[in-house]
Amino acid sequence: MDQNFVGRIARLASAPAEVFWRECFLRSALTRQKSIKDMRTLGAAADACGRMYGIRSEGARASQLSAENGLEVRELTIPELPNMEIFALFEPPSDILVRAGLLSGCDRLVKESGMDAFLGDFCCVDVVLCHEFFHFLETRDSKTVFTRTYREPLGFLGRKVCLPPLAEIAAMGFAQEMLGLEWSPFLLDCVMLYANNMPSALAMLERLERSAAECARSA
DSSP states (O other), X not given: OOHHHHHHHHHHHTSOHHHHHHHHHHTOTTTTTOOHHHHHHHHHHHHHHHHHHHHHTTTOOHHHHHHHTTXXXXXXXXXXXXXXXXXXXXXXXXXXXXXXXXXXXXXXXXXXXXXXXXXXXXXXXXXXXXXXXXXXXXXXXXXXXXXXXXXXXXXXXXXXXXXXXXXXXXXXXXXXXXHTOSSOTXXXXXXXXXXXXXXXXXXXXXXXXXXXXXXXXXX
């Protein structure tokens, strides 16, 4: 692996969470025009929501929680899609689909490149399972969980809709709290992409670095 890439990941590992919230907001047409101030407010609320669920589940493994809640973890097989990579999915009501082979390869990449020196000891599949398990929780608790109850008006008629980035931010907050990670799990997207789609991984790194600069300027 290119050691320049490793060094850039190391710097982003200590970046504030809002850098990754910004990336998440930029991915959705519903939120990409939000100000940094709004991103910080909504991102913090979503992150706190996920962490609250994570504290309740602290000490348990995602695989154990999935089994206890009747969820089946299966292999995800998808057709190749241009400019898009899917690592896992929660399919209501009770399926979590993961690309186990890709995640195992990502674990090897982390160790062989030396990224474990600053990311610590973890398994990619645990991070992904935690993330998808939160999506099960928000489906189960849809009437009370922040990511489902917070809505904004959309279009001429003002129909109120959920903001998808909030669910992703909360799911990552849940995974980070559950696993005791000192870095945002969003960073793993870059590493997993590198293993399978290097141009997309480098493009994401550049976006994150720009977001880090923007957030620093507006602090």
